[in-house]
Amino acid sequence: MSKRTHRPATQLVHAGQIRSDFAENAEALFLTSGFVYDDAEQAEATFKGEIAHYQYSRFGNPTVSMLEGRLAAIEGAEACRATATGMAAVHAAMLSHLKTGDRVVASRALFGSCHWIVSTLLPRFGIETVFVDGGDLDAWRAALSRRTDLVLIETPSNPMLDIIDLRAVADLAHQAGAIAVVDNVFATPLLQRPIEFGADVVVYSATKHMDGQGRVLGGAVLGRKDWIDNTLQPFIRNTGPSISPFNAWIVLKGLETMALRVDHACRSAATIADHLAGKRHIARALYPFRADHPQSALARAQMLAGGTLVTFELEGGKDSAFRFMNALDLIVISNNLGDSKSMVTHPATTTHMRIGAEERARLGITDGTIRFSVGLEDVADLIDDLDNALAVLG
């Protein structure tokens, strides 16, 4: 394992590596479901927890361990467990911690499936859930004036790139007796490290920037060793949201280039946001580091760059949005994000269709809103494509 003193880009290449006796340079792919024991005594000692020995890939696997070690290093977390998807990570983090009678407070602007867990799944088990507007600290204070067990936030949020004050909300969560869980997908650990602001648990979809090339699904939960070992691990071990070693290996190798990719995409996103901001047909362009973003000061205080997504609103609603999207040639229409290929999404008719018009209005999502995930193409080609598509609007 690389030393803590190494910088993030170095950790992404080296941290967590476990070399086998063959002394391979690249990380090995241990595509095995089970492991063998020298004798019955070793098996017994393993199951008693007296010795460290891999047992079964649902519980742990060397390739998965390498991914977990690398993610823990880059996050500055004590421990990590990788999962099959980002949603498996969010679900395991919440359900392993909660029980009937508990109370959860969450920011309203959550990824669709996270919203479903809080609004629909948890209440089925007798867990009280409350949503608040993430940017409204008075609303957080009011919601957290009662004993609470878990707080879930996402910042920047999907798709409106709202920023939540990590330090303030983590402090309020702790005063209410809750752990603070942060979905850090949009920022990545390179741009924002929630643990430094007091978060207890950080969750990721590794499907996004970590793989970064649109190949596999994956997720991760990071936090203190005691919580990961004693709260999360028994849940994962016995319910089975484990990541395939193959997918873990893809993500592990994806991480090696993540700093290069995220840095490039952030620069392009900032350039594109500035380009779009003044243009005809663009009602507004949102980007966390632009001075006209309502929370740009907060974004700059807790993030190192503005991220790889730009959200903008076209005048003329759905009709304009669809005509614009259909006129794009290079940029694809897809609901994924954090990919090497640039993609646009129309949240009102796809990712945020199910939450309904009223909730969309509350979140600021209009029929003209477009979410743009900026990829690794030459930024001049992306701007040409955007301009050509805007020209179709007249």
Ligand SMILES: *Cc1c(COP(=O)(O)O)cnc(C)c1O
């Ligand atoms: C994609 C995403 C998830 C879910 O991850 P999957 O890997 O698709 O299960 C959760 N939160 C955010 C913010 C996401 O973008």
